[in-house]
Amino acid sequence: MRNIRLLLQYEGTRYQGWQRQTSSENTIQGKLEQLLSKMCNEPIEVMGSGRTDAGVHALGQVANFHTTSTMSAEEMLSYINEYLPQDIAVLQVTEAAPRFHSRLNACGKRYCYRVINSAIPNVFWRRYALEVPLKLDVEAMEKAASYLSGEHDFKAFTSAKKGKKSTVRRIDKIDIAREGDRLTFTFEGNGFLHHMVRILVGTLLEVGTGKRKPEEMSEILASGSREKAGALVPAKGLTLMEVFY
C-alpha cells in the first residue's frame, strides 16, 4: 500500500468542519474521501492532522491516506484540484513513509486569529476576521499572553468535556501584530485543545478592552475552570496555518 500525504487549503465558511459526519456530508474530510475513493476506485479513509471546527479555515492542513492506486502524485494533484469545490484546494501531493500518520506524527501547529479593529466593516476580510469596534490595548494583551506562554494545564481554556486525557499543552509563541486596523494573533504550540485558540483570543480581547487585567491569566490557568476564562470568539477569524512534523 502507498501512503499519500496531502497539503491542503480551505475556506471553512460553507463547511461543518473537517470531520466527516454520519450521513449528510458537508465536511472537508467527507468531500475528500468521496473524491479520493472515486479517483482510486477503492474506499479511501483520510486522516487529518486534527479537526478544524465549522467555519475555521486552513492554509496548511496536512492529511494522509493509503491506497493501491498506481496514479502518480502529479496526476493525483491535478485530478483532485479539477474535481474539488472552489473553496478547497490541494497544494501538494507527496509519497510519505509507510508509517507516516498526519495526526500522530504532528509535533506542533501554528494558528492565526484575525481581528479587524474598527467600527467600519471590512468587506474583503469579512469571512476571515472578527470585527471588534472597541479600542484594544495591544500592550496589555501582550502582557497577558506572556502568562499563557509555556507549558500549562489549559483545562480552563477548552470546551472539551472533562475526561482522562491530559489538558496540559505547551505554547511556544503568542504573537500579536497590528497592521493598520488588522490585528493578527499567532499561536504556536505542541498541540491545542478543542476551542483553545478561540477561548484564548476571547480572553485576550477582554484584556485588550480593559475588562480584565493581564495578571488574571495566572488565576484562570490555576482554576482549571472554563467559566473563569473569556468568551469563545467566532470561528471565521481562525486559520490553521501550518502543521509541524
Place this chain on the structure above:
Amino acid sequence: MRNIRLLLQYEGTRYQGWQRQTSSENTIQGKLEQLLSKMCNEPIEVMGSGRTDAGVHALGQVANFHTTSTMSAEEMLSYINEYLPQDIAVLQVTEAAPRFHSRLNACGKRYCYRVINSAIPNVFWRRYALEVPLKLDVEAMEKAASYLSGEHDFKAFTSAKKGKKSTVRRIDKIDIAREGDRLTFTFEGNGFLHHMVRILVGTLLEVGTGKRKPEEMSEILASGSREKAGALVPAKGLTLMEVFY
C-alpha cells in the same frame, strides 16, 4: 443643499457593476441610492468617480450626493453600514464643498490587477485574482510596460465604441510586483478608458508567456486597433484602489 462625499469599499462578485440599470437592480449605485433615499427621506442620486464593471472590486471608490437631510456625517456612516449588504461598506462620510463632483474633479486613479501565477488554485484569492498557470517573465512584462507608460492614444486598448471623445490618456506608473506566486499589476494614471486596465493586463500577460515581444507595444498603440491588442482578462482580478483629487 449639502454635498456629501463617500469613500466606499465593495466586493464586486455579486453585482452587475457600479452603474444603476433600468429596473431590476443589482448594482452598487442602485443599492446606495435605494438606501440613501430612505435615509434622507427624499430621492437621492449618487455620483461615482467612475463606473466599475460587473465583478470588479473597489477598495477606495469615491462618490457624492446632494441632500437636505440634517443627519450628521457620523450618523450617516453608521446608518449606511448598518443597512448595506455585507459586501459593500462605507469607510468615510464627509461634508464636501458645494461644487465637489466625484467624477468631474477626479484627476487620477490607481487600479490593481491580481494574478495567482500557479497551476494550483488559491482558495483565498479565488474571488480577487486571475489564475495563470503558465510561467510568466516579469522582466519582459516590465519592458513592455515601459512602452505603455506616458501619454498615448489608447484606442487599441479599449472596448469603447469609436466616438468623438478623446482616447488619449496618461499612465504615470505601471508596477509589477511578485510576492510568492501572487503578481500585482498596479496602474496609476489620469484616467482609464472602458476595459483599458484589463486589456493592458491581458496584453502584458501575453508578453509574459512569450506569445508577444515587449517591442510590439509601440505598434499596437500606433495601430489604434483593438484587434492588435491582447485579450480582455476577467473582471474578478481588478480592484479600484484609489481616486485622486
